[in-house]
Amino acid sequence: MIRPDPEIVARLANIATHNKEFVQWLNNWRQHELEQLPNVSSNAVGIAQGRCQVLTELCKLVNNSREFVAQSNKR
DSSP states (O other), rough: OOOOOOHHHHHHHHHHOOOHHHHHHHHHHHHHHHHHHGGGGGGGHHHHHHHHHHHHHHHHHHHHHHHHHHHHHHO
């Protein structure tokens, strides 16, 4: 993943704080994709795995953005 600028992380922290419904929807989407992974046809497994990887990284970034901002402010 390309590391986002601190300004982008701060904006994601703002979204995570003020738009909890969006964060929950994003996490639910990731979970749905992970649950569907065993049922994907063999010719689409790579695409489904890639989608799961991107959603996992995005969820980690959004879910942890407030901590990242707090850490960068301590420096």
